[in-house]
Amino acid sequence: MNNFHSIILGIVQGLTEFLPISSSGHLLLFSKILNIEPPSILFDLILHLGTLIAVLIYFRKFIIQNIKNYKLIFLIILSTLITGILYLIFNSYFEKSFEEFSYLPFFFMITSFFLLFFYLKNKRTKTLNSISFYDAIIIGLFQGIAILPGISRSGFTFISSLLVGMKEEDAFKYSFLLSIPAILLSFLYKTYEYIKNPFPMNSSNLILGCLFSFIFGALSINLFYRFVKIRKFIYFSIYLFVLGLILIIIIF
Numbered sequence: 001m002n003n004f005h006s007i008i009l010g011i012v013q014g015l016t017e018f019l020p021i022s023s024s025g026h027l028l029l030f031s032k033i034l035n036i037e038p039p040s041i042l043f044d045l046i047l048h049l050g051t052l053i054a055v056l057i058y059f060r061k062f063i064i065q066n067i068k069n070y071k072l073i074f075l076i077i078l079s080t081l082i083t084g085i086l087y088l089i090f091n092s093y094f095e096k097s098f099e100e101f102s103y104l105p106f107f108f109m110i111t112s113f114f115l116l117f118f119y120l121k122n123k124r125t126k127t128l129n130s131i132s133f134y135d136a137i138i139i140g141l142f143q144g145i146a147i148l149p150g151i152s153r154s155g156f157t158f159i160s161s162l163l164v165g166m167k168e169e170d171a172f173k174y175s176f177l178l179s180i181p182a183i184l185l186s187f188l189y190k191t192y193e194y195i196k197n198p199f200p201m202n203s204s205n206l207i208l209g210c211l212f213s214f215i216f217g218a219l220s221i222n223l224f225y226r227f228v229k230i231r232k233f234i235y236f237s238i239y240l241f242v243l244g245l246i247l248i249i250i251i252f
Contacts, residue, residue, distance in 0.1 A: 107150025
């Protein structure tokens with residue numbers, strides 16, 4: 001991997017971590033396009049660090065204001081716990097899905113169809129302070145499904161928040177607040193794996209990957225919010241459907 005690859009993968013990670021189009025799926029796809037190995041444990045760790053910093057900075061004021069909102073904190077922990085349990089139960093299948101590139105287009109298309117629930121005319125009156133433990137469990141389950149490459153974490157958590165009746169603004173906040181422990185735990189897990197099997201890597205690759213994932217991560221959060229406000233989720237759905245269709249034609 002050279003510096004150019006690091007920049008491209010940093011941009012891909014930053015944009016797709018928070019836009020509802022799947023970062024894991026696009027990193028897998030671009031690794032194929034660039035004809036390189038999927039990101040190493042250390043490089044993947046650094047990419048996640050960049051996006052974690054981006055979301056913490058973007059929501060810094062909201063986080064500080066709600067530092068003593070114990071119910072909200074508990075709900076986020078509950079959703080994360082449910083995701084973790086799902087991962088532990090189906091860990092072997094999740095790991096296998098990253099090795100089978102042929103699964104990727106179908107997961108992209110599943111996300112494409114799921115995003116259309118944005119336009120479902122269900123009752124959306126719940127706020128961050130009025131959602132229930134049951135709602136948090138449901139959202140956590142959908143986040144667990146999004147471990148699969150091609151299934152968007154931000155897309156599945158945002159849409160599932162809408163499906164349990166949250167207002168769009170609150171669903172946006174919950175989805176992105178939920179990304180903090182998700183990315184942090186992934187970061188810690190990758191750190192643990194790297195400590196077990198350390199290996200050297202070009203420092204410029206790491207710096208560039210982290211920098212670009214941070215910059216484009218911050219941009220993508222703002223872009224996601226704009227698409228929520230103008231109600232144009234159909235663009236993401238069309239993009240993923242067409243991408244999935246093209247990959248099916250190429251692979252099969």
